[in-house]
Amino acid sequence: MALTSEATTVWTGTLFEGSGQVALDSSGLATFDVNWKARSEGVANTTNPEEMLAAAHSSCFSMALSLALTQAGMPPESIQTTAAVTFEAGKGVLGSHLLVSARVPGITEEQFEAIAEDAKANCPISQALSIPITIEAELA
8 A cells, every 4th residue: 555645834934034934734733834044054043955855864774774684584673864965055955975884783794785785776765766875874
């Protein structure tokens, strides 16, 4: 069965002077402020599309890695993934870098790196992106 997830943004004003709020369907009343300055320069307590893409990529990759490790007979105790998505005004989204640290009993560093590379390639969000994706994966 397919699942469709939704988020809604209400934007007011021009790109450079305007602002918006993003509501994730699953978050109930929680909204996230978004504006151009946060996207192009970074602003505290204000998000941007790339941060939300990073959230999607890090969570999807963590799930894909957990599945791949479990299927290899080495279920993880924990996985921490940070996705760093880079945006440049005028050029767009330049790439996503995954920084991964995991506790996996009974696995070698080489096995872990190979499984992490496979999970990177097969994560549904990775597959949906047409940007360079890099990874640094290490055992905790």
